[in-house]
Amino acid sequence: MITNPADPQVKAIARLSQRSRRDEAGVFIVEGPQAVRELLTFSPNSVVDVFYTAAFAEKHGAIIQLAERSPAVMDEVSDKVLEVMADTVNPQGVIAVAQTLSHSLSSIDEVRLVAVCDEIRDPGNAGAVIRAADAAGADAVILTGASVDLHNPKLVRSSTGSIFHLPIIEHDDLADVIEWLMGRGVTILAAAADGESIPSMSTILTKPTAWLFGNEAHGLSEDARARADHIVSVPIYGKAESLNLATAASVCLYASAFAQSGA
Template identity: 45%
Template structure:
């Protein structure tokens, strides 16, 4: 494998090498937003990023670059720079306890809501004020698996390019249109204007999900609203929704967590939509 190494005598990049220092800054949201870049960690995320043609540079240990030589060849073919780093430098770039040898610097590709809707998605998810990156990334992954075409991070939601969110999405960040919308209510209005039924998932909903599915009302283009696990959806968004939907609880559990409830709702819609000729 032909790979990009530092100049002769320089050795692998270290934690003090300017390129590594610059990449480490991307662990902070302010720096990510300013640069329009983010970090993707581990071979799975890097592979998806390479396939999406968003990788600018890959930092890898000698072992990591060797083990994933084919992936490095694909990345190089797409114009990415390949840089060997020390184990210490890789650990500084990674945010996991046991990094897997690769970290990529990737270009952010947020999509305006109007452009995402121009693609005609039949299913979308809106993450309103959800601040937990693990939950947000998991919902993003679930939305992708359910066939959603767009995921909207609305209001004061977590940064979709946060390292934990990227890891929790397991590559789905690169599969769907990721939208940032500072005004959740405005996003709902746009979704409605494009003909999507807007459903708010809430434990206090007056509409039962099973009854909604049995009525056939899920067999139309739909956007699901999900709120934070701690506070739920704001009242104004609940009022704007076409229906406020609760997931039925048949056992003794008080409620479902956000990711589980989102999976139930999104898959109910996916099943209904798939049945439409």
């Protein structure tokens, strides 16, 4: 059992909150029972370490059993040690360390529905869009430009495990991604406030589509808009001025999912 917060291993895990340390070590942290369970279920061979408290083990025996079946090194730790390791103020009793995710465009087996997030800087928003894309049955999420790091602890938490369910691809060049998608017959839809209303797109939404979502403050660039087949907006029927990024993305992705399923 690890009880010393000054233990070198404890300090090394705590430093993984920094992107430079994650990139150097090739690992990242996953916090909380739901995210750790999804990691152990969908990507068990990528798990390096699992740190847990006695109270967590007593309450979440099924997750401990999953960890025992994985290649992970397991260590019980004190509450204080977990607090030092964690990125959150009130950790939930478990932290896993896993190898960083590595997907490319070739990881997408079938292209029916894709979310492309360009220049999205807020990790909570990015994680929420990934979660929405997963729920809507998307085939992949692509982070382009100077978007937040996929392994940012807040992004990992806000995705609630969805980053382990579908390919999440980091690709610097949005133009290259759009060209790749168009080459596979995918219709490119740019989400913006001044576009065609989603209800008018019912026929187009039945086809393979990729939704482009832009920066929280500035939206999509003019270049991104120019490359899209259609500019599409979420209609506002009430008095709200707008929707936040994650909510608008959910509406857009589910519109495609409903149309493609024939629901």
